[in-house]
Amino acid sequence: MNSVMETPLSDRSRKTGLRLKRKRSRTLAMTASYLVLTAGALIILIPFFWMLSTSLKEKVDVYKFPPEWIPSPAQWHNFPDALTTFPFPLYTFNTAIIVFFVLIGTLLSCSLASFGFARLSAPGRDFIFMLLLATMMLPYAVTMVPLYILFNKLGWINTFLPLIVPSWFGNAFYIFLMRQFFMSIPRELEESARIDGCSTFMIWLRILVPLTRPVMVTVGVFTFMATWNDFMTPLIYLTDESKRTLALALSYFQGSARSSPELHLLMAATIYAVAPCLILYFTCQRIFVKGIVFTGVKG
Template identity: 50%
Template sequence: MERIRTTLVYVLLTLVTAVALFPIGYMLLIAGGEGERFAEGGQTLFPETAGEMPGNLASNLDTVMTDGTLDFRRYLRNTLLVAILAVSGTVVSSAMVAYAFARVRWSGSKPLFMLMLATMMVPFPVIMVPLFTMFRELGLIGTFGPLWVPAWFGNAFSIFLMRQFFMTIPRELDDAARIDGCGHFGIFRHIMLPLATPALLVVALLHFMFVWNDFVGPLIFLSHRDQFTLALGLQLFMSRLGTTPWHLLMSATTLMVGPVLVLFLLTQRSFVEGISTSGTKG
């Protein structure tokens, strides 16, 4: 009976994995197709000659990288610039605020922590117009500022994640550091940050994925085409000469999805460790 149950679990997990991977596989199949087949309406789920896929995919990727309509290289640089600034701000500010909530005893910390958690319930469309008005008054509309400046003031979910991780670290380490003459900044820098590396990687990866895939933010705050990010650049492929070049669109999507997948695979162990540890103590 136990063997049958284990087999059913593996079969179910295999089916779920296949369903999850199907969109990625289909994206690669379309990216490896030929433009003429799409124009003639003759593209099928599987290519007629599987051996043609690598060559077609390489050709389509080269077309995307050198196409003047998309200017993929510029959009990639813009996205990387925004992602680096935003991720750096989120990691630094969220870690500092989380340390204050987890380790510093001060009046009103718990009510303020609950208030901060409540901000996660506010959807972005509610604050979209106030944010646009504020950044317009600051003269930041049409710049990258609105996309990365808020990250340096903390992120509620990242603060919660880091705070939960800091709560799992024994306070005896703080006491030992104080005996050696460390203050709060010394404890934060020399004790907490090295031990919180998995949680820091989780925060960085999650915010990198958010910034990398963000479409609404750049659409609202950017006004010049040479400032577009990858998400906005992909939209340019949706209508060109009255048709959508699906093979080029999927090739550009492959280039956009690829870095995130590679980054996750490289940090998978630390990601799982950070997620599993951050919720063990409240």
């Protein structure tokens, strides 16, 4: 009788022990993963910490060795000093105007093109889509000279048009991302809308666009950061000082004629230029990650 009673108890204790071991191993694996990720993040953030530290130092303290990571006292006046060296408010306004119109053009053109590739049937649709993806293999250096000749013939040099107009004709990578997201939406929604009398355009506008918020935010963040930090395109097309962008201003700040490079002011101006990108990313982080994940659900 005792042996019969002991068998279920011993089995239960064995199962409990196995569960505890699995829980401990999962906890250890999770802890190790967090430690590795934290260490990697700290290593990656070292240049940012150095930039922030340098922006709060005096000029003579920048070249100290070993470097001071926490300046004492912090020179907060470096930020207004840096921003008054050049007309940074004007450069910020120029950059914001370009980013605004590029964002609208990219979201509209890429959304309409990806909707056509994902939902509409036409002869050669898949071939055209593959041809579009093939353009991603063309480096910018190949198209730079022909584009410059074209915009020069149109009289657009030293205007914002060469920086804005191309975004209204789509971007292969963003079209691909949006197409993948459109294909993950059930077709039953579209069919129900057609039964209710919706046109193709209204299906895109009222049914699919509201559902594609994650991928719209993803493309918007990518576009904002690429345009805000763009250096090469404004350097090629903008010659007037009053039309410079922030990226160009930082370059001229670094190369301006001085007795010696004022890195503390340069780092303060750089933090000012980088801050909108950081704020945007942390504000849209959840939706941004969700958009990246769902663009590969169906394809």
